[in-house]
Amino acid sequence: MATRKAPRRTAQRILESSLALFNRFGEPGVSTNAIAADMGISPGNLYYHFPAKDDLVNALFLQYEQALQPILDAADAVTNVEDAWFFLHSLFEANWQYRFVFRNLNELLSRNRHLEARVREWMDALGRSMNALLSTMQSHRALLAPPLGWDTVGTSMVVVQVYWLSYEYVRDPRKALEEDNAQNAALRSAAHVLSLLAPYATSGQQAHLRHLIDAYGVRQAEAQANAAA
């Protein structure tokens, strides 16, 4: 039995190494030979498990989707601002684990047709979960109905959530995707998507929402002060 499991473990190890290298250097900057060298295995061994680099990317995207699904499924249990904060933070943590996707999403798509349809489905699933969250919060009287319906609010939440890491990367290409930045990036991302709900929050939820977003504001001010010092 042990020998039959060995290839599977190798495949999993290859995925873990690939993910770490893609996240650190960007997917276009990492060849399959570099992954094999990093792991101390032969290129032929890697090729046996993943004949093309796209196979690695597709397998990692599948892992990401599997990590995301239970979070998205919880969207219609979000009844208040505190739940929404936790939900958005969890979403962002899954994104962070697979941040190479968010650094080069459109470039990945331009080279990988298989991913094209999958990414569209993923965007649609994100949109549906945002709409579920918004209407559940409204039915629990945490949000007031918006003047134009929830669709455009939900789409903005998707765009800000999906492109937040790209935005941070543009603002600071050397540091934005470094491991040390994970916690602050998660706070900023969750606070920012949450801020899109601020104008709709009912009076009972406003103070708590402001508190959550101010906590992020304080951290941001601290970071700016540190940068200036």
Added chain:
Amino acid sequence: MATRKAPRRTAQRILESSLALFNRFGEPGVSTNAIAADMGISPGNLYYHFPAKDDLVNALFLQYEQALQPILDAADAVTNVEDAWFFLHSLFEANWQYRFVFRNLNELLSRNRHLEARVREWMDALGRSMNALLSTMQSHRALLAPPLGWDTVGTSMVVVQVYWLSYEYVRDPRKALEEDNAQNAALRSAAHVLSLLAPYATSGQQAHLRHLIDAYGVRQAEAQANAAA
């Protein structure tokens, strides 16, 4: 005099051809040799004007910034919803002319250090103009003060505006950046950024805002009906 102007005209023609090819096929997919072949000039002639492909990209980004500047400068003359719509539409039209930047922004940055600082300044300029627009609209009683200040609203407007084309590209990689889509893409982009103002619009502005965004909604419904037919 005519002979002295010739190189300048060639340089300008090279930029125009590059822009058209980059927009159509994406910057990574177009080599300087392909640009020279498309124009019917020798690679050496192109190289004489632009020794590296990054020189072309940088010159085009400078053109984009120059096209954008007079629009951004008009942000503090935006006093109502109609002005805001026109402003956002104009911004989007400049983005559309240089849409190759928006398809591969982060990949461009990862290969071009000169662009890194320029893009950061551009993002900051966008943020300042959004804040100018928001506070001018508030001082003209077109918007109510938001619960959390304008900064997070302004940042969301920047993120949605900058990444809207990326989002459309992900949703439909084959058609999103085609010339035929320009008008609808401009409407969707402007409507979407404008929708972020909806919860703050004063009662006198609400109906007009709704009208502008509904016009976009009708078009979207039509597009979906056409796609289903």
